[in-house]
Amino acid sequence: MNVHLVLEEKPSRQDQKLKTLSKYVQKYPQGWKKRLELADLLSGMGNWQQAIAEYHQVIERQPQLINVRLQLGKILQMMKRQAEAMEVYGSALALSCNQGTRHHISALIAVCKGDSHKAIADFDAATELEPDKIVHWLALGQVQKGRENPIGALGAFSQVLSLNPEDIVALIHSYDALMAVGDFQAARENLNRAIALAPDDFNVLQRQLDQRCGMRLVCGEQGKQTKKLIGSLLQQAPHAAAAYKSLAYYHLYRGDWAQGVGVLAEFAEQHPNHPSAWYYYGQCLFHTGEYETAAQMMLKAYGLYPHDCEIYQALCKILPVAFRLEELQPLLEEMLERFPERWSVWATVGRVLVESFQEIERGCSVSAKGIELQPELANPWFSYGRVLALALKHQEAIAALETGWQFLPVTGGYLQSVPAAVWLGESYRSLGNDALSRRWWEEACGRSQELKSLNSATADYWQGRALEGLGDTFGAIAAYRTALSQQLFYPARGEVKEALTRLQKMVRKKSRA
Secondary structure (H helix, E strand, O other), rough: OOOOOOOOEEEHHHHHHHHHHHHHHHHHHOOHHHHHHHHHHHHOOHHHHHHHHHHHHHHOEEEEEHHHHHHHHHHHHOOHHHHHHHHHHHHHHOOOHHHHHHHHHHHHHHHHHHOHHHHHHHHHHHHHHOOOOHHHHHHHHHHHOOOOHHHHHHHHHHHHHHHHOOHHHHHHHHHHOOOHHHHHHHHHHHHHHHHHOOOOOOOHHHHHHHHHHOOOOOOHHHHHHHHHHHHHHHOOOOOOOOHHHHHHHHHHHOOHHHHHHHHHHHHHHHOOOOOHHHHHHHHHHHHOOOOOHHHHHHHHHHHHHHOOHHHHHHHHHHHHHHHHHHHHHHHHHHHHHOOOOOHHHHHHHHHHHHOOOOOOHHHHHHHHHHHHOOOOHHHHHHHHHHHHHHOOOOHHHHHHHHHHOOOOOOOHHHHHHHHHHHHHHHHHOOOOOHHHHHHHHHHHHHHHHHHHOOOOOOHHHHHHHHHHHHHHHHHHHHHHHHHHHHHOOHHHHHHHHHHHHHHHHHHHHHHHH
């Protein structure tokens, strides 16, 4: 596992403090205050196994300390030792008389059981009893975010920010939720506030770098600033896979693909038991078109840590293009069993069933579960509509896509709306409605211009798709070429190359005629 820990002190200072506290508890083994300091220090340094032992010792000496039990439960929960975490939380619940705290602990137990509905109900109850306690709102928002409900998450994090406008954790989570619903303008405002408040925060730096690389700020003076931020990230967390991912993609966006892949290859070799190392390496290989090797690396990540939804999602993208479907089929059932409350899992499995296994009816049915889970979110409707279109059910696809369109934010939403507009154009064309197909492709062209400020290569790719639908061959060729020059990644890059070959042949035929 790779968990980023925010250090209160420099590592050298922590090491000295660790030696001092260790000597003290050895000399006075019956004391508990210094032992609790030691446990907290070990926890903050990431030495969780030893911290667990020390927390147990503290609880043995002072069984009435509820917060110690909650801290111990949190560590066990992060280590995926759910049964032990529930036992510790249960003991804390038995000691607590405060109703808000009891609801909070009950919610934590529900999270360990994977019952997000009960967790949300209990956190809601805690917030009603103690609306000024930020800890309840943060926990509620994180559960909503974990079950892919960005609207619910935004509501909770907004409450945190109303109580404390400078809460960095809430600002970061709000940024993620706003990006998920497509409100990029508000998301940027939150990120800019976070940068002003905590420019060196690891999570803030990560998101800032993702934004800068998407905007292609990787050359000239802007590129130097981006590289400086990456240097700060690496200095702060020299063993964090995410930091090396940022460095690798900086090289990719500059066109230095071999160097970018090399960064993650070296990191993975140096950290062979680190699932995130292999995950990012596999993603990078996938984006550069090395599908077979990407599949091998992603399967390594899965073997090390088969509890990560992102790894499953990546395997669903990589294994079909690497022609390794026999390894994918059992993973689809695992995904549905492990992550039943995430709409994107049902959407992904449905699409794979239709597109790769030609299980049309089951694929459509599975994908429909996504809109049941999040009926007021645009993306589940768009994903469902796309699966229906792939199944050649274009009338139903149009209905789903247009329903999703109603849930887009008034401002923003371009990353989601541009593909949806293109797909609507294609489905209307398949039904023979040229007027509406043209209308939607024109809509996609207009919205792709707005998308360029977020991700220029992706914007040009979708603009090319829309212009091709409109019959503007030269416009489509120009957009596709620009996308390639902006370091458009695979698999879209492969599609664009094929489209360019096809369009250029058409131009040559017309010129000869």
